[in-house]
Amino acid sequence: MPQLPKTMSDDLVQLGRPARREPRQVNLPVEMGTTVVFDTLAAFEAARDGRYQSGTLYYGRYGNTASFELEKMLATLEKADDVTLTxxxxxxxTMALMAVCGPGKHLLVADHVYGNTRGFCDGVLTRMGVEIEYFDPMLGAAIVHLFRDTTCAVMFEAPGSGTFEMPDIRAIGTAARDAGIATVLDGTWATPIFCQPLTLGVDVVVASMSKYLTGHSDCMMGMIASRGDIGAQIRKTTFAFGDKTGSQEVFLALRGLRTLKMRMEHFDKAGREMATWLAGQPQVKKVLHPAFDTCPGHANWARDFNGAAGLFGVIFHPCPDDRVRAFVDALHHFGIGVSWGGYESLVLPVKPVRTATPWTEDGQLVRFNIGLEDLDSLKADLAAALPILTR
Structure with a gap:
């Protein structure tokens, strides 16, 4: 038969499902189990020796049929050589950084990273003897001037957590690769629907699957996608720490991925519409959304991304903190909570932490996640609460 063309939409529907046979269930079942048994000692030993390879059944902590299918599916979407679930x-x-760092090494970390990334670097890696240096995420190719003989990796995000600067992924990846330094990028915001950083020169992409990839605020999971030989070290490190993805979470991830493209297309459109509407409100000083030219690194986004998530920031004109708190509390359609990327809209004030590049905005920063609610309902909710900021 002729080879038919395949798109990402096809892959999202067809991958990670039972092999073609008749009859068959549409979905893989929840696969539970710890012990795997063998008929011969030789077969057991072969599995033991290959236990770090995705697809080898050896013991439940190393994966099962369903988790291996999920890894293959994610590898296809990310254009990766290896994927490890966490x-x-x-x-x-943390597993990605542990795999590339060691005592006496120097790690470059973008100043806009997720708070837990900063906490791990400062609280754990430093105790291991890793020197952490935070850098301006907008350095681009100039990051080469920070490289040392001991530099082991560059950790950055696209866009930055809370403040949404979009770094030059290509420039940082090229500079690091030429120097033999690994790059680790948090690509949770865009998902592989809107960007595949491994094709832009990055070595490792990490993502919280708890957000858009599963999409229903009911699944705690992460993934590490990589290219080249680094994947084997990441997988061994993860298993050495005993980290394991649950069977129910694997099932939920396979289910959630089926609608990923449709959901991301909606969030792109809805996020831009809500950000545009907010930009026109008198209480708003600036919108931080990579698709807007007011956002640092917008040109990088326009070159390397084909869409935007529904998560963005808004800087309100300066006002007392208690007014921002009252504004947030007055909203009805926006939940107050960490995480994002589910079907529900969220709101959360943000206090950026910077140690290498000062945060100079004098307004109040609030992060919005746009969900699947009716946009007119969200606008009406905001319109009723916004006057609180100027009372």
């Missing part, structure tokens, strides 16, 4: 997005970050 128990959370934070676990993905």
């Amino acid at each position: 128990s959370s997005g934070v676990a993905a970050i």
Whole structure:
């Protein structure tokens, strides 16, 4: 038969499902189990020796049929050579960094990273003897001037957590690769629907699957996608720490991925519409959304991304903190909570932490996640609460 063309939409529907046979269930079942048994000692030994390879059944902690299918599916979407699943997005970050760092090494970390990334670097890696240096995420190719003989990796995000600067992924990846330094990028915001950083020169992409990839605020999971030989070290490190993704979470991830493209297309459109509406309100000083030219690094986004998530920031004109708190409390359609990327809209004030590049905005920063609610309902909710900021 002729080879038919395939798109990402096809892959999202067809991958990670039972092999073609008749009859068959549409979905893989929840696969529970710890012990795997063998008929011969030789077969057991072969599995033991290959236990770090995705697809080898050896013991439940190393994976099962369903988790291997999920890894293959994610590898296709990310254009990766290897994917390792983790128990959370934070676990993905920490396992990736543990795999590339060691005592006496120097780690460059973008100044806009997720708070838990900063906490792990400052609280754990420093105790291991890793020197952490935070850098301006907008350095681009100039990051080469920070490289040392001991530099082991560059950790950054696209866009930055809370403040949404979009770094030059290509420039940082090229500079690091030429120097033999690994790059680790948190790509949770865009998902592979809107960007595949491994194709831009990055070595490792980490993501919280708890957010858009699963999409229903009911699954704690992370993933590490990589290219080249680094994947084997990441997988061994993850298993050495005993990190394990649950069977129910694997099932939920396979289910959630089916609608990823449709959901991301909605969030792109809805996020831009809500950000545009907010930009026109008198209480708003600036919108921080990579698709807007007011956002630092917008040109990088326009070159390397084909869409935007529904998560963005808004800087309100300066006002007392208690007015921001009252504004947030007055909203009805926006939940107050950490995480994002589910079907529900969220709101959360943000206090950026910077140690290398000062945060100079004098307004109040609030992060919005746009969900699947009716946009007119969200606008009406905001319109009723916004006057609180100027009372």
